[in-house]
Amino acid sequence: MSKIITISREFGSGGHFIGENVAKKLGITFYDSQILEKIAEETGFSKKIIEDQGEYSPSKSIFSYAFVGRDATGSSISDKIYNAQSEIIRELAKKESFVIIGRCADYILRDNPDAVHVFIHGDEAVKKERIMKLYNKTEKEAVDMMRDMDKKRKMHYNYYTEGEWGKATNYTMTLNSSKLGFDKCIDIISEL
């Protein structure tokens, strides 16, 4: 039986760090940007386009997005990437154990009995401090980045899934990493 852990996360909450360390602890693959290579191979799009469109589109609004970049079949670049990454994630889940970050993987694997779905969030002040340090940003830049990234993740998720980003019922477990600390989060998730 494979063990699959999907991690969705607020920007700055340490979800990436936590996911990486859970994978290390369990000795299983960690899929983050590696998955971009696979999608690039599959679709022919560049990694840069996939990075932008695969988790953060539609980037402004569903309306501006709905009327651009669609081909004769009515699929936009984002739709093609979403479909390819769904297919790839489902195929990987048949073959191996892994931790995967973002990419609506919780929704894509919602019916997979081997998968547990985790959402990591945090307190505004703690996330802000972390972003300032990690990306060398001012306080205002950090707050703007946080708002912008979370808004895009939310829009992308709500557009491609029937769920609502950050709603407890989508996930097996949600954790506040600012309250619990990264180590405790890693322990709890590893023991699921």
Add this chain to the structure above:
Amino acid sequence: MSKIITISREFGSGGHFIGENVAKKLGITFYDSQILEKIAEETGFSKKIIEDQGEYSPSKSIFSYAFVGRDATGSSISDKIYNAQSEIIRELAKKESFVIIGRCADYILRDNPDAVHVFIHGDEAVKKERIMKLYNKTEKEAVDMMRDMDKKRKMHYNYYTEGEWGKATNYTMTLNSSKLGFDKCIDIISEL
């Protein structure tokens, strides 16, 4: 230092059972209906009214509710009960460790550094089975009960707090009891 655990829950998710057993395991008080007695003493309202209004009002809509039962100060019975129970919960939190179920306690104690806030939810099919067995109901009755109770809890919560019932970011942790099992939930919460 006191240890306070607030538990919010979907109807049928076993949140009450889980909370009761966490309190037992930690050897701390479990506040459920006991708190009604305290609110009754404080407000002079009967336990029955407090039970109805203290967690499940406004019962129909904010509009029908907004125009009835207010006194000269503009407070409704629900407002009075909400204010009294907030005061009681905050006072208890200064004195002792406990687990408390519902009653917007997560919101009331949101700034208390000793408190952790847990939301328990579950899969529809599992919750339905549990309600049918526990309350001796037909499938349809169980589904109706579940919808009705959760709708009331949600309306009450969203009315009295700035938060949104069931949104991950309100809580330190949320758990799907159908996926994890009651025992695992009890263990995880006890070790927070």
